[in-house]
Every structure is written in structure tokens, then in C-alpha cells.
Amino acid sequence: MKTMRIAITGGKGGTGKSVISTSLAGYLSKKNSVLLVDADVDCPNDHLILSIERKKLKEVKQMIPKWNFDRCIKCGKCSEACKANAILQVKNKYPIFFREQCNGCGACLLVCPENAITKSSKTVGNIFVGKNQNLSFLSGELMPGELISELIVDSLKKEIKGNYDFILIDTAAGTHCDVIAALDGCNLALAVTEPTPLGEHDLDLILQLTKKLDIPTKIILNRSDIAKKSKIKQMAKNYGVEMISEIPYSKKIQQQYSKGELIKDKNIEKLAEKIEKMNKQ
Ligand code: SF4
Numbered sequence: 001m002k003t004m005r006i007a008i009t010g011g012k013g014g015t016g017k018s019v020i021s022t023s024l025a026g027y028l029s030k031k032n033s034v035l036l037v038d039a040d041v042d043c044p045n046d047h048l049i050l051s052i053e054r055k056k057l058k059e060v061k062q063m064i065p066k067w068n069f070d071r072c073i074k075c076g077k078c079s080e081a082c083k084a085n086a087i088l089q090v091k092n093k094y095p096i097f098f099r100e101q102c103n104g105c106g107a108c109l110l111v112c113p114e115n116a117i118t119k120s121s122k123t124v125g126n127i128f129v130g131k132n133q134n135l136s137f138l139s140g141e142l143m144p145g146e147l148i149s150e151l152i153v154d155s156l157k158k159e160i161k162g163n164y165d166f167i168l169i170d171t172a173a174g175t176h177c178d179v180i181a182a183l184d185g186c187n188l189a190l191a192v193t194e195p196t197p198l199g200e201h202d203l204d205l206i207l208q209l210t211k212k213l214d215i216p217t218k219i220i221l222n223r224s225d226i227a228k229k230s231k232i233k234q235m236a237k238n239y240g241v242e243m244i245s246e247i248p249y250s251k252k253i254q255q256q257y258s259k260g261e262l263i264k265d266k267n268i269e270k271l272a273e274k275i276e277k278m279n280k281q
Pocket residue numbers: 065081082083084085086087101102103104105106107108109
């Protein structure tokens with residue numbers, strides 16, 4: 001059996017990605033070695049659903065430039081080079097730095113002719129590990145007030161080590177840089193959606209993205225019976241994407257979720273069996 005790296009993703013938040021990721025990880029880990037990676041770093045919650053006590057593995061640091069105004073000749077080159085608009089320079093004045101805008105790219109250091117900028121760093125997030133029987137767990141968490149989610153996701157992915165039958169990556173919602181970073185390198189994406197206008201709209205965005213990234217994608221239609229699903233089916237047909245699972249609304253799932261229990265559901269169990277089969281082909 002080869003390692004299958006699967007992203008559980010979806011353009012829209014609140015479609016049940018975390019519930020499906022954790023439940024799927026639970027079923028797959030009964031017979032396989034599984035690593036679940038919670039890459040929803042703004043709001044990681046898979047450990048809560050799985051009742052895993054996380055241990056801090058490492059801090060994620062971002063490079064922050066530091067100015068030495070004794071050397072600065074006020075040339076403005078650092079401000080010109082900063083594409084993140086983190087440096088403002090008024091003519092004949094020293095540069096003003098907006099730390100929250102800075103992404104740590106280092107361009108300002110490279111262009112400064114006087115070596116007036118040096119490196120410092122700040123902690124922007126943490127990486128955690130955990131274990132639950134056959135299920136290994138990794139989770140990244142952005143610190144409050146920080147914006148650079150993709151740096152945490154990149155750092156999280158560097159900690160994916162070892163041999164597993166399945167690596168499941170629970171991405172954030174949306175199609176931003178942190179989601180792209182999480183999808184990169186996956187050999188299957190499961191796009192979780194629901195039959196609502198927002199679900200349809202955001203599914204379209206995520207299918208466009210996975211098509212661009214050339215990642216084979218399948219749709220999971222959660223709460224499949226809350227409205228007509230004809231538009232989602234049409235979209236699946238237009239993109240040539242299979243609807244691999246339909247999970248009707250279930251009070252039992254909601255009750256398990258509200259108690260913080262791992263979801264047991266026959267549709268997700270069937271989905272796990274299908275994925276196991278795909279891996280054996
Ligand atoms: S490190 Fe990059 S983003 Fe930060 S201030 Fe310098 S040029 Fe701008």
C-alpha cells in the first residue's frame with residue numbers, strides 16, 4: 001500500500017470539514033497507520049473532537065527586520081522593495097515600519113545599500129503533536145493577532161515525517177495562500193460542501209483551484225438532504241468530478257458533535273472503505 005495524501009477541503013466554512021476529517025481518520029486508523037494534520041491554523045479544533053491532548057513540538061518564528069538609523073541614509077530603497085506595504089518613507093525622513101504588515105520576505109535587507117537593516121524574529125505560531133492509538137496527529141496554530149497563516153502551514157508540513165498509509169490534511173476554508181500551501185503535494189482532494197447557494201458558490205471556487213493545481217478531486221455532499229442538490233450535481237458533471245459521498249443531515253451526528261465525541265456514521269464509514277479500496281488499486 002502506498003501513502004495516500006488526502007486534503008479535506010472546501011471553499012466554505014461550517015460545512016463539516018473537521019467532523020468528516022476526524023471521523024474519517026478514526027475509521028481509517030482501525031486498520032491502517034494514519035496521520036491527521038490539522039492545517040486550519042486560524043482555528044484548529046480537530047484535537048478537541050478527538051480528545052487528543054496536544055504537546056508543543058516547536059514555535060514558528062517569522063523574520064522581522066530591525067533598523068539601525070545610525071547607518072540609514074534615508075534613500076527609500078527598502079520602502080520601494082516592500083511589496084507588503086510594511087514600510088512607509090516620507091522624503092528625507094527615516095523609514096516607518098508597520099510590523100503587522102510584514103511577511104518576513106527579507107527584500108528590504110537585500111536592497112539596503114548601507115546594511116542598515118538586520119534580522120530579528122518573533123513567534124507567530126506553534127506546532128503541536130499528539131497520538132490516539134493508531135492515529136498520529138499534528139496541528140498548527142497561529143497566534144492571535146497574527147496574519148501569516150501560510151507560514152504556519154508550511155512549517156507544519158515540514159513536520160510530516162515517517163511512513164503512513166494515509167496522511168489526511170484538514171485545510172482551512174477558502175482558497176487563500178494557507179489553503180494552497182496545505183493542498184500542495186496532495187494526491188487527492190475531498191471537497192466538502194452542502195446544497196446551499198453559498199455551498200455551491202464556494203465549491204465552484206475550490207474546484208477551480210484544485211483543477212489549476214492539478215489535484216484529482218472528489219466531492220463530499222454534507223447535509224445532502226437540506227435542499228435540492230441538482231446544482232451541485234450539475235457542477236460535479238461540468239468539472240468531471242465524482243460525488244464520492246452524500247451524508248444526509250443527522251441529529252445523531254449533531255448530538256455526538258455537541259458532546260465532543262468522535263462521529264460514528266455509516267456514510268463516513270463507507271467513505272473510509274472506498275478510500276481504502278482506492279489506495280489498494
Ligand atoms: S521583510 Fe519583506 S515584508 Fe517585511 S518589511 Fe521587509 S520587505 Fe517588507
